[in-house]
Amino acid sequence: MDRAPYASDPACSRGREFALENALARGPRSAYQRDRDRIIHSIAFRRLRYKTQVFIAPDGDHYRVRLTHSLEVAQIARTIARTLGLDEDLTEALALAHDIGHAPFGHAGEEALDAALHKAGGFDHNANTLRTLMRIESPYCEHDGLNLTWETLEGLAKHNGPVTAPNWALAELDAAYALDLGTHASLEAQVASLSDDIAYDNHDIDDGLRGGFLDLDEVLAHPFVAEHWAEVERRFPGVPRNRQLAELIRSQIGFMVNDLLAETRERLKGIGSIDEVRAAGQPLVAFSAELGESERAFKRFMYEKLYYHPDQIATARRAREVLAELYSAYSQQPFLMDEEWIDTLPRQEPARSRHIADYIAGMTDRFAITAHARIYGRTPEGLRNV
Numbered sequence: 001m002d003r004a005p006y007a008s009d010p011a012c013s014r015g016r017e018f019a020l021e022n023a024l025a026r027g028p029r030s031a032y033q034r035d036r037d038r039i040i041h042s043i044a045f046r047r048l049r050y051k052t053q054v055f056i057a058p059d060g061d062h063y064r065v066r067l068t069h070s071l072e073v074a075q076i077a078r079t080i081a082r083t084l085g086l087d088e089d090l091t092e093a094l095a096l097a098h099d100i101g102h103a104p105f106g107h108a109g110e111e112a113l114d115a116a117l118h119k120a121g122g123f124d125h126n127a128n129t130l131r132t133l134m135r136i137e138s139p140y141c142e143h144d145g146l147n148l149t150w151e152t153l154e155g156l157a158k159h160n161g162p163v164t165a166p167n168w169a170l171a172e173l174d175a176a177y178a179l180d181l182g183t184h185a186s187l188e189a190q191v192a193s194l195s196d197d198i199a200y201d202n203h204d205i206d207d208g209l210r211g212g213f214l215d216l217d218e219v220l221a222h223p224f225v226a227e228h229w230a231e232v233e234r235r236f237p238g239v240p241r242n243r244q245l246a247e248l249i250r251s252q253i254g255f256m257v258n259d260l261l262a263e264t265r266e267r268l269k270g271i272g273s274i275d276e277v278r279a280a281g282q283p284l285v286a287f288s289a290e291l292g293e294s295e296r297a298f299k300r301f302m303y304e305k306l307y308y309h310p311d312q313i314a315t316a317r318r319a320r321e322v323l324a325e326l327y328s329a330y331s332q333q334p335f336l337m338d339e340e341w342i343d344t345l346p347r348q349e350p351a352r353s354r355h356i357a358d359y360i361a362g363m364t365d366r367f368a369i370t371a372h373a374r375i376y377g378r379t380p381e382g383l384r385n386v
Contacts, residue, residue, distance in 0.1 A: 004085030050364035101129030121168035155189030
């Protein structure tokens with residue numbers, strides 16, 4: 001499909017933070033393809049394999065983790081981008097990288113690090129995604145970070161909308177390489193953001209049922225699901241329930257994608273450039289008002305029944321305790337960290353505390369559990385609930 005006039009164009013990229021005069025040309029890739037490949041080859045991306053999506057360090061092989069979730073988001077986002085004539089490579093890069101800044105144990109880990117850094121500016125996983133890609137993940141000889149294009153960094157910073165009050169991490173990075181935080185991001189970033197919603201709204205149903213945290217009858221009776229479920233039963237009577245449920249998930253994803261495409265095309269009427277996208281004053285990639293209301297109601301249901309299930313709350317509390325104890329141990333005895341982190345430990349605050357949090361934030365669930373057991377002589381009980 002031809003590139004739409006409001007799409008991001010790699011030939012018109014604003015460039016990279018570090019300009020390299022003698023960079024080698026490695027194949028016929030665009031700037032955004034290079035970004036995607038740098039993300040895929042990064043250590044931070046590989047670590048998503050063992051980071052929490054819904055359940056902490058799940059024993060079952062069939063549960064989603066941050067890595068598989070990111071791949072599913074990328075698949076949905078690529079389809080939408082291609083249909084709208086956007087840059088598919090930039091969209092994919094944003095989808096693959098959007099969760100790289102998550103601490104171990106998901107949002108429970110984020111809360112623990114935010115509390116630990118309360119005197120040092122706090123912790124935010126979205127800002128930490130930028131910090132990881134721009135400063136911490138450094139495989140190159142010439143510069144810190146992956147040196148991604150401005151458009152990829154901007155999209156990661158603002159995929160949820162303009163940032164009016166950046167925390168210290170994002171503010172520092174923006175001061176070094178201005179990302180125009182007060183405007184909306186590209187359509188590619190907006191697509192990646194809503195593809196994230198589409199993926200977890202539907203796939204978390206599967207994991208919640210598999211883990212025994214969701215009641216099937218309650219899920220199927222919810223207005224967000226009921227109409228699609230009735231259609232699945234009509235089309236496939238007598239088919240085993242697990243296959244019907246898989247069809248339900250596919251049906252809902254398709255419905256949400258088509259609704260998004262229809263609403264977005266309406267909002268894009270009269271938009272003729274990427275600059276007009278950023279100056280629009282509202283998101284241009286969106287669900288219809290009806291689906292948006294239904295989707296928000298379903299999110300509330302999922303929070304009540306799955307994410308805030310009593311077992312999940314208890315597990316999250318134990319996870320916060322593990323990271324709090326790790327932070328305390330490394331603060332008092334920094335020699336317990338890996339050697340490269342000891343060698344680069346700042347002497348002054350708040351840089352010292354932030355450095356320790358960087359180390360912990362990069363851990364996988366299982367590495368954090370093992371590190372805690374090594375320091376405290378015990379393996380935390382009750383961290384795995386599936």
